[in-house]
Amino acid sequence: MKTRRSERLVDMTNYLENRPYQLVPLTFFARRYQSAKSSISEDITIIKHVFLKQGIGLIETIPGAGGGVLFTPGINRQMATEFLQQLQQKLTDPQRILPGGYLYLSDVIGDPQILRQIGQLIATQYAKQPIDAIMTMATKGIPIAQSVAYYLNVPYVIVRRESKVTEGPTLSVNYDSGSISRVEKMELSKRSLPLHSRVIAIDDFMKGGGTVSGLRNLVHEFESELLGVTVLVESGKLVSAKKDQTVSLLQLDSLDVETKSLTMSTGSYLDQVDFTPFELNR
Amino acid sequence: MKTRRSERLVDMTNYLENRPYQLVPLTFFARRYQSAKSSISEDITIIKHVFLKQGIGLIETIPGAGGGVLFTPGINRQMATEFLQQLQQKLTDPQRILPGGYLYLSDVIGDPQILRQIGQLIATQYAKQPIDAIMTMATKGIPIAQSVAYYLNVPYVIVRRESKVTEGPTLSVNYDSGSISRVEKMELSKRSLPLHSRVIAIDDFMKGGGTVSGLRNLVHEFESELLGVTVLVESGKLVSAKKDQTVSLLQLDSLDVETKSLTMSTGSYLDQVDFTPFELNR
Numbered sequence: 001m002k003t004r005r006s007e008r009l010v011d012m013t014n015y016l017e018n019r020p021y022q023l024v025p026l027t028f029f030a031r032r033y034q035s036a037k038s039s040i041s042e043d044i045t046i047i048k049h050v051f052l053k054q055g056i057g058l059i060e061t062i063p064g065a066g067g068g069v070l071f072t073p074g075i076n077r078q079m080a081t082e083f084l085q086q087l088q089q090k091l092t093d094p095q096r097i098l099p100g101g102y103l104y105l106s107d108v109i110g111d112p113q114i115l116r117q118i119g120q121l122i123a124t125q126y127a128k129q130p131i132d133a134i135m136t137m138a139t140k141g142i143p144i145a146q147s148v149a150y151y152l153n154v155p156y157v158i159v160r161r162e163s164k165v166t167e168g169p170t171l172s173v174n175y176d177s178g179s180i181s182r183v184e185k186m187e188l189s190k191r192s193l194p195l196h197s198r199v200i201a202i203d204d205f206m207k208g209g210g211t212v213s214g215l216r217n218l219v220h221e222f223e224s225e226l227l228g229v230t231v232l233v234e235s236g237k238l239v240s241a242k243k244d245q246t247v248s249l250l251q252l253d254s255l256d257v258e259t260k261s262l263t264m265s266t267g268s269y270l271d272q273v274d275f276t277p278f279e280l281n282r
Numbered sequence: 283m284k285t286r287r288s289e290r291l292v293d294m295t296n297y298l299e300n301r302p303y304q305l306v307p308l309t310f311f312a313r314r315y316q317s318a319k320s321s322i323s324e325d326i327t328i329i330k331h332v333f334l335k336q337g338i339g340l341i342e343t344i345p346g347a348g349g350g351v352l353f354t355p356g357i358n359r360q361m362a363t364e365f366l367q368q369l370q371q372k373l374t375d376p377q378r379i380l381p382g383g384y385l386y387l388s389d390v391i392g393d394p395q396i397l398r399q400i401g402q403l404i405a406t407q408y409a410k411q412p413i414d415a416i417m418t419m420a421t422k423g424i425p426i427a428q429s430v431a432y433y434l435n436v437p438y439v440i441v442r443r444e445s446k447v448t449e450g451p452t453l454s455v456n457y458d459s460g461s462i463s464r465v466e467k468m469e470l471s472k473r474s475l476p477l478h479s480r481v482i483a484i485d486d487f488m489k490g491g492g493t494v495s496g497l498r499n500l501v502h503e504f505e506s507e508l509l510g511v512t513v514l515v516e517s518g519k520l521v522s523a524k525k526d527q528t529v530s531l532l533q534l535d536s537l538d539v540e541t542k543s544l545t546m547s548t549g550s551y552l553d554q555v556d557f558t559p560f561e562l563n564r
Contacts, residue, residue, distance in 0.1 A: 005288065006328045007332050009288055010332040011291075011294075011332050013292045014295055014333075018398065047292050048288070056296055106439070106471060107437065110437045110439055110440070110474070112428070112436075138440070139420045140421065142421065146397070146425050149394045150394045150397075150398075153394055155394070156392050158388070158392070168386060191386070191388075192388050210331065239552060
């Protein structure tokens with residue numbers, strides 16, 4: 001039975017949102033709804049407009065035999081700015097200061113709504129880049145990497161500090177952890193990342209560039225390429241961080257454990273990201 | 283300007299799907315679209331039908347002054363059965379056998395599409411239960427817990443085996459890990475879980491019930507209540523597991539490291555879950 005436009009729009013919205021970066025042939029929808037391709041095309045036009053207007057992402061129609069509809073999640077500059085301001089406000093809280101100059105972030109990376117926003121921000125940064133995998137450091141990088149993976153529709157792999165018996169053979173590198181013990185080891189299961197992968201790295205907090213250069217070395221061990229690094233919070237005092245061309249959502253400008261005070265600003269994200277494809281009036 | 287029904291349907295579908303378990307007043311939508319509440323109600327009826335038909339979840343309209351629209355994610359029995367069969371097929375692969383009788387699961391828990399399905403399955407099991415937090419064991423439980431958290435819209439907390447300096451004060455318990463060293467320690471940051479929380483526990487693999495009874499003890503240390511435990515794969519040979527009333531999606535019936543063979547079946551999930559609210563023809 002032919003499906004009415006109203007029902008088609010609800011179902012297509014759900015279908016496309018749950019399948020980012022997957023080309024869906026128009027004929028698939030035409031069969032699914034027993035409707036003409038011309039009707040489906042009109043549906044797509046409506047969805048496309050709303051998705052841009054509401055900052056959900058870009059809907060494109062790729063013509064030709066191998067074509068179809070493609071959903072690329074991404075938000076516009078205004079939404080990104082608002083997300084970052086909310087996040088900055090939430091994190092600029094002296095109660096978050098932990099010994100050693102760290103920030104308590106567990107509530108943030110355990111909150112599904114905030115994770116959705118962080119995932120949308122970082123997915124916008126890497127929109128349309130040819131990424132094969134997202135790499136992250138256990139354990140607090142995992143939630144952020146997973147959220148990005150949802151929006152980019154690529155798998156993510158977890159780099160560990162300790163050896164796990166349940167993973168099979170691993171490749172490992174040493175790195176300067178910045179902590180007291182300094183040189184530590186990070187490792188990744190051999191079967192979890194194919195050789196010659198294009199990888200991005202995601203982490204929650206960067207203090208010094210030791211972890212990032214460790215990840216870079218590990219990617220090289222897999223004969224793979226590191227396309228970019230994005231962290232939620234970057235500790236702003238360190239020059240080595242810039243060298244690695246890491247993009248940060250937020251920057252920790254100062255933190256004083258004694259006086260329990262901290263200041264934060266937005267990181268390099270807004271300057272580095274091209275929002276053009278996701279703006280309604282471009 | 284008044285928004286047309288077609289645009290409203292696309293936006294409301296996205297809006298509700300991204301806000302499970304959040305009551306949205308009809309007046310919010312009426313203002314957002316400059317439309318009459320009667321029109322919004324008609325929109326809701328359409329969305330409700332499609333959401334049930336496609337196994338997305340339940341849309342309810344709560345009447346009265348404090349009322350509104352509520353989206354409860356959940357799938358029907360047929361979809362659940364299909365998901366589990368696909369998962370069983372993917373996991374019943376001798377290549378996954380690791381020393382010690384473990385299963386290689388990293389690719390599964392790093393795949394965003396599979397994680398969505400696992401999250402939908404477990405969220406259906408706990409639909410409408412008064413849950414305050416999801417608890418999981420680092421590191422491989424995290425992706426599953428996060429996906430469930432997305433659909434249930436509750437925060438999740440990560441229990442660790444090792445002490446982390448960046449978390450602040452912790453509570454810890456000892457547990458029988460089932461591995462060579464036997465008694466290990468698990469701990470959770472004090473500020474990450476409020477006292478008197480209602481908690482569910484999620485993990486990837488259960489072999490013996492040591493981890494589960496550890497989690498149970500840890501929950502008690504927080505004067506909280508463990509409402510349920512769900513694991514992706516349960517090693518089926520152990521009777522102690524049943525005692526803990528753990529629900530498993532899949533059951534590992536046999537695994538032989540020497541002959542590289544394994545057999546799996548679906549776990550207790552399908553028998554334990556009430557799909558009635560999510561069936562189109564109930």
